[in-house]
Amino acid sequence: xxxxxxxxxxxxxxxxxxxxxxxxxxxxxxxxxxxxxxxxxxxxxxxxxxxxxxxxxxxxxxxxxxxxxxxxxxxxxxxxxxxxxxxxxxxxxxxxxxxxxxxxxxxxxxxxxxxxxxxxxxxxxxxxxxxxxxxxxxxxxxxxxxxxxxxxxxxxxxxxxxxxxxxxxxxxxxxxxxxxxxxxxxxxxxxxxxxxxxxxxxxxxxxxxxxxxxxxxxxxxxxxxxxxxxxxxxxxxxxxxxxxxxxxxxxxxxxxxxxxxxxxxxx
Amino acid sequence: xxxxxxxxxxxxxxxxxxxxxxxxxxxxxxxxxxxxxxxxxxxxxxxxxxxxxxxxxxxxxxxxxxxxxxxxxxxxxxxxxxxxxxxxxxxxxxxxxxxxxxxxxxxxxxxxxxxxxxxxxxxxxxxxxxxxxxxxxxxxxxxxxxxxxxxxxxxxxxxxxxxxxxxxxxxxxxxxxxxxxxxxxxxxxxxxxxxxxxxxxxxxxxxxxxxxxxxxxxxxxxxxxxxxxxxxxxxxxxxxxxxxxxxxxxxxxxxxxxxxxxxxxxxxxxxxxxxxxxxxxxxx
Ligand SMILES: Nc1ncnc2c1ncn2[C@@H]1O[C@H](COP(=O)(O)OP(=O)(O)OP(=O)(O)O)[C@@H](O)[C@H]1O
Ligand SMILES: [Mg+2]
Numbered sequence: 001x002x003x004x005x006x007x008x009x010x011x012x013x014x015x016x017x018x019x020x021x022x023x024x025x026x027x028x029x030x031x032x033x034x035x036x037x038x039x040x041x042x043x044x045x046x047x048x049x050x051x052x053x054x055x056x057x058x059x060x061x062x063x064x065x066x067x068x069x070x071x072x073x074x075x076x077x078x079x080x081x082x083x084x085x086x087x088x089x090x091x092x093x094x095x096x097x098x099x100x101x102x103x104x105x106x107x108x109x110x111x112x113x114x115x116x117x118x119x120x121x122x123x124x125x126x127x128x129x130x131x132x133x134x135x136x137x138x139x140x141x142x143x144x145x146x147x148x149x150x151x152x153x154x155x156x157x158x159x160x161x162x163x164x165x166x167x168x169x170x171x172x173x174x175x176x177x178x179x180x181x182x183x184x185x186x187x188x189x190x191x192x193x194x195x196x197x198x199x200x201x202x203x204x205x206x207x208x209x210x211x212x213x214x215x216x217x218x219x220x221x222x223x224x225x226x227x228x229x230x231x232x233x234x235x236x237x238x239x240x241x242x243x244x245x246x247x248x249x250x251x252x253x254x255x256x257x258x259x260x261x262x263x264x265x266x267x
Numbered sequence: 268x269x270x271x272x273x274x275x276x277x278x279x280x281x282x283x284x285x286x287x288x289x290x291x292x293x294x295x296x297x298x299x300x301x302x303x304x305x306x307x308x309x310x311x312x313x314x315x316x317x318x319x320x321x322x323x324x325x326x327x328x329x330x331x332x333x334x335x336x337x338x339x340x341x342x343x344x345x346x347x348x349x350x351x352x353x354x355x356x357x358x359x360x361x362x363x364x365x366x367x368x369x370x371x372x373x374x375x376x377x378x379x380x381x382x383x384x385x386x387x388x389x390x391x392x393x394x395x396x397x398x399x400x401x402x403x404x405x406x407x408x409x410x411x412x413x414x415x416x417x418x419x420x421x422x423x424x425x426x427x428x429x430x431x432x433x434x435x436x437x438x439x440x441x442x443x444x445x446x447x448x449x450x451x452x453x454x455x456x457x458x459x460x461x462x463x464x465x466x467x468x469x470x471x472x473x474x475x476x477x478x479x480x481x482x483x484x485x486x487x488x489x490x491x492x493x494x495x496x497x498x499x500x501x502x503x504x505x506x507x508x509x510x511x512x513x514x515x516x517x518x519x520x521x522x523x524x525x526x527x528x529x530x531x532x533x534x535x536x537x538x539x540x541x542x543x544x545x546x547x548x549x550x551x
Contacts (some may be wrong), residue, residue: 012284013284065283067285106465123336177358177363178363180323180359181363181364182364183323183347183351184321184355184357184426185425185426186352186376187380188378188427196380203364203366203376205366207363252534
């Protein structure tokens with residue numbers, strides 16, 4: 001039952017990446033993601049792969065940990081592969097399985113997408129694993145604050161995002177707890193007839209909804225009791241500060257993006 | 268049927284930065300047909316331990332034997348459903364597991380899962396609800412509209428209706444009023460004394476241990492600190508030390524009497540026999 005979901009969880013370690021300004025990390029991540037979607041072939045992926053790998057090393061995250069973040073995507077990737085192998089019939093025939101011809105373009109296309117997904121997950125996991133949810137909120141709010149001029153509720157959105165992030169592990173824990181409680185009452189999610197399965201799922205979802213609503217209510221009350229007012233002017237206890245290394249990260253990543261754009265134009 | 272832990276170790280989220288060694292080399296033999304209390308400070312591993320009894324958690328190392336079932340570390344354990352039919356576990360704050368439209372249906376859910384017919388399950392549900400003191404005009408109401416204490420009763424009825432031979436309760440009376448606590452405890456005692464079932468009870472309340480239990484297992488930092496019968500447990504103050512617990516009021520009173528020079532021969536633990544002993548001593 002120890003299937004702790006890795007995606008989006010903060011890993012408290014002490015590393016240079018953890019200490020970086022969250023705004024720099026988010027900005028760099030966006031530059032990275034944009035680079036990822038500019039198709040310059042495998043060279044681009046190689047460059048980005050090296051960058052993200054260096055990031056994981058510097059953050060002292062275990063590779064096994066990153067690997068666990070990929071696992072849930074495996075099914076999707078296999079599905080994608082089958083779909084591609086079936087649909088794409090261009091290029092030359094690379095090999096054939098059970099008399100089924102697999103074309104080179106299908107293989108390359110699949111590889112492209114898989115690599116892209118892997119790099120994407122890797123980069124986002126790197127940011128979420130090294131940034132405290134609270135810092136993340138502040139950073140998002142800061143980055144969105146220029147939009148306040150046109151009436152965009154940057155603070156509210158940031159607060160909503162941070163609450164959502166904060167409650168992911170709580171809800172996971174809660175669902176595990178309810179699952180165990182119902183397993184004690186004979187619920188078996190793996191076996192059973194169709195109707196039994198429906199009942200089993202209901203027996204998880206209903207209590208989960210009930211407790212989520214209750215938690216939301218409690219949280220709202222607790223925030224109000226402590227005088228939270230979304231429209232009030234707020235000062236911050238923690239101030240973010242961009243240091244040289246932070247600027248270097250942002251500029252460096254944007255240079256990479258620029259380089260990839262140049263490559264794209266040249267090729 | 269026997270309940271035995273052999274060299275059980277349990278580690279939460281092994282292999283991640285969150286890993287936590289919750290149980291360490293647990294060797295334990297729980298006597299059947301008795302009421303056993305599991306005590307220990309917050310976070311000492313009580314809930315983790317009892318979840319091994321019906322294989323909600325599987326040991327990281329070692330094995331747990333319950334009746335014909337042996338739950339081994341690193342093995343594919345089968346027939347868990349049959350095990351769970353015999354070992355009913357009531358979670359800490361079980362009121363959050365209610366989900367059916369009506370109270371009766373919710374309580375009948377367990378028995379039905381374990382193969383009872385609709386009628387039999389309903390009959391058992393009604394019996395169980397009667398035992399926990401939910402009147403029959405509540406049967407068709409939604410369990411979600413009840414008060415916290417009533418929900419707790421319904422949730423406990425949901426396990427009782429399964430009629431497990433081993434009933435495991437994780438702090439069943441936390442947050443109940445004194446009268447509710449008393450009737451609950453009496454109910455568990457009856458489940459043991461009248462029907463001969465085994466009851467295992469996690470509790471922080473030493474008065475409950477003294478009054479309702481036969482044996483005590485004290486857990487400290489994921490290890491068994493002591494396992495004896497209730498009387499010798501309270502007779503030996505050194506066991507209590509380091510478990511972060513206070514002895515029941517009456518035991519402390521006896522200790523104080525002894526300190527002040529009263530020659531009490533035994534640990535009595537109930538007001539009646541203590542009063543008799545005192546008056547005998549006074550006459551002498
Ligand atoms: N899902 C989990 N993941 C990681 N650690 C956990 C998990 N559940 C419990 N723990 C840790 O294991 C230890 C034992 O927890 P457990 O719930 O067994 O304690 P307990 O004795 O029942 O305490 P309480 O009296 O508060 O109920 C605690 O330190 C807790 O932090
Ligand atoms: Mg507990």
